[in-house]
Amino acid sequence: MTGRADLDAAAGAAAAPAPPVLPRGLVVVLGAAGTIVAVEGMRSLAWMLGPVFLALMLVVAVSPVQEAMRARRLPGWLSTITVLLLVYAVLVGLVVILVVSLARFATVLPQYSDAAQKQLTAVTDLLAKYGVGQDQINGIVDQIDLGKVAGVVSTVLSSLSSLATTLFFLLALLFFMGLDAAGFGARVAAVAPLRPGVAHALGAFASGTRRYLVVSSIFGLICAVLDSAVLAWIGVPLPILWGVLSFITNYIPNIGFVVGLVPPALLGLLDGGVQEMLLVVVAYSAINVVIQTIIQPKFVGDVVGLSTTVTFLATAFWAWVLGPLGALLAIPLTLLAKALLIDVDPGSRWLNILIGSDGSTGGPYDAVDAAPAGTAGTDTATTDTASTDAASTDAATDDVAAGGPAPAPAG
Numbered sequence: 345m346t347g348r349a350d351l352d353a354a355a356g357a358a359a360a361p362a363p364p365v366l367p368r369g370l371v372v373v374l375g376a377a378g379t380i381v382a383v384e385g386m387r388s389l390a391w392m393l394g395p396v397f398l399a400l401m402l403v404v405a406v407s408p409v410q411e412a413m414r415a416r417r418l419p420g421w422l423s424t425i426t427v428l429l430l431v432y433a434v435l436v437g438l439v440v441i442l443v444v445s446l447a448r449f450a451t452v453l454p455q456y457s458d459a460a461q462k463q464l465t466a467v468t469d470l471l472a473k474y475g476v477g478q479d480q481i482n483g484i485v486d487q488i489d490l491g492k493v494a495g496v497v498s499t500v501l502s503s504l505s506s507l508a509t510t511l512f513f514l515l516a517l518l519f520f521m522g523l524d525a526a527g528f529g530a531r532v533a534a535v536a537p538l539r540p541g542v543a544h545a546l547g548a549f550a551s552g553t554r555r556y557l558v559v560s561s562i563f564g565l566i567c568a569v570l571d572s573a574v575l576a577w578i579g580v581p582l583p584i585l586w587g588v589l590s591f592i593t594n595y596i597p598n599i600g601f602v603v604g605l606v607p608p609a610l611l612g613l614l615d616g617g618v619q620e621m622l623l624v625v626v627a628y629s630a631i632n633v634v635i636q637t638i639i640q641p642k643f644v645g646d647v648v649g650l651s652t653t654v655t656f657l658a659t660a661f662w663a664w665v666l667g668p669l670g671a672l673l674a675i676p677l678t679l680l681a682k683a684l685l686i687d688v689d690p691g692s693r694w695l696n697i698l699i700g701s702d703g704s705t706g707g708p709y710d711a712v713d714a715a716p717a718g719t720a721g722t723d724t725a726t727t728d729t730a731s732t733d734a735a736s737t738d739a740a741t742d743d744v745a746a747g748g749p750a751p752a753p754a755g
Contacts, residue, residue, distance in 0.1 A: 386665050394669040395514040399431075401676045403521045404550050405557050406430045410525060420526055428522040435518065439511075441588055449607055452581055456614035545687035553676045555647040560675075563640045564594030567601070567632055571608075574627045578620060580612050594636060596671045597644065597655040601632030648679055649700045 366374075386393055406427050413423035536543035572587030580586070586608040593600035605628045613621035641652045650658070658678040662670035670677065682699075686692045 383665060390666045390670075391510065392513075394666045394673075395510060395517060397666070397673050397677055397680075398669060399514060399517045399521050400680075401553060401557075401673060402431045402434055402518065403427070403525050404553050404676075406434075407525055407550070408554065411529065414526075424523060424526050427525060428519060431518050431522060432515070435514070438592070441592065445585055445589055448582060448585055452611065456611070459614045539688075541688045541690060545683040548687065549679050549683040552648045552679045556644060556675050556679070559640070559643050559647055560595050563635055563643075564591040567591065567594055567635055570631045571604075571628065574631065575608055575624065578612065578623055578627070579616065580608050580620070580624060581615060582611070583608075590632070592672075594640075597659050597674060598637060598641065598652070599656075599659065600671075601628060601636050604628075605632075644675065645700075648675060649696065650675070650678060650682075651699060654678070654699045 409430060410423045410427045413426060414420065532543050532546055568587040568591035571590045572583045575583035575586055586604065589607065590601065590604040593604035596603065605625065608628070609621050609624045612624040641655060644655065645651055655675060655678075659671055659674040662674040662677050664670070666673070666677075682696075686695050
């Protein structure tokens with residue numbers, strides 16, 4: 345009787361209705377609402393999230409050095425110190441370049457006040473020639489003041505001192521991340537048998553970020569050398585400085601060269617007139633548009649699996665959320681979001697086909713779907729076992745419903 349009762353209970357459980365499922369439209373609405381709340385929260389915490397993501401990217405970029413040193417059986421403390429020194433050197437180099445760029449730009453601009461006045465006079469004469477009223481011309485001239493521009497640059501430069509707290513936070517964060525990086529690979533390896541999708545997603549994020557930084561650095565160096573040479577040939581002041589700025593802005597996908605074009609074009613206008621400014625614009629466009637807008641996005645899309653449209657939209661989105669730092673980190677941040685929201689879930693990896701540059705499903709993640717037994721196959725085996733149990737229950741239910749023989753009593 346006991347066996348018969350168990351079969352009746354199993355049959356009742358099998359016949360029980362499935363739990364209610366939310367309508368797809370409601371799921372979409374709730375997901376959109378949650379996304380909006382999360383994005384607004386990120387915007388309010390941009391002062392903290394920006395340095396955190398920058399520190400993460402720097403540690404990921406130099407982690408192969410630590411892995412190579414450990415592979416050579418060098419002491420762990422030596423590899424950790426080396427990583428910390430490399431990260432701090434990169435950070436200090438970026439800060440020094442930005443400060444020097446702003447300082448020299450603020451110093452050079454006031455020297456061209458007379459040239460700026462001549463250009464304004466020429467513009468007002470041209471406007472008057474085409475019938476623009478004197479009152480409108482005076483209003484435009486009053487709003488354009490080179491001294492105000494230099495004052496804004498000086499204000500930005502002086503405000504850097506107020507960022508001491510953020511810089512200290514970033515340095516401390518880099519220190520702790522550098523220490524944790526030594527054992528992170530072992531932790532990911534321990535997670536792999538339990539959650540192979542998560543391990544593969546994190547590994548692909550790290551490798552994709554490093555490949556992106558390598559490709560962007562190579563193309564940025566090419567653009568910086570060519571820009572500096574052209575500016576020196578034209579005669580624009582501070583050509584090396586603007587070449588360095590071109591290298592930094594190259595990490596902003598698609599539109600970075602526009603940011604790097606403004607200072608040399610402005611100095612070209614003040615130093616040699618409209619013709620020199622147009623020459624700078626044409627030269628920059630010929631070099632940077634071809635390299636950064638046509639050639640580089642193709643290589644970046646191939647190494648990170650993102651289409652050109654996605655990279656452009658990602659730049660605009662992260663710049664809106666985190667500010668200028670978000671524009672610089674747009675691709676690594678997109679790769680991190682993609683790893684955490686898409687690549688860890690086999691049911692969502694079809695989105696890689698839509699956002700990828702070549703229609704692939706994610707490259708490294710295909711291995712997860714076809715992983716051998718003991719990794720991703722564990723999940724498949726579990727699913728197969730559950731299916732077998734369900735089939736056995738259904739068979740038993742059918743026997744009971746058909747009046748089949750009861751199981752033999754124990755013993």
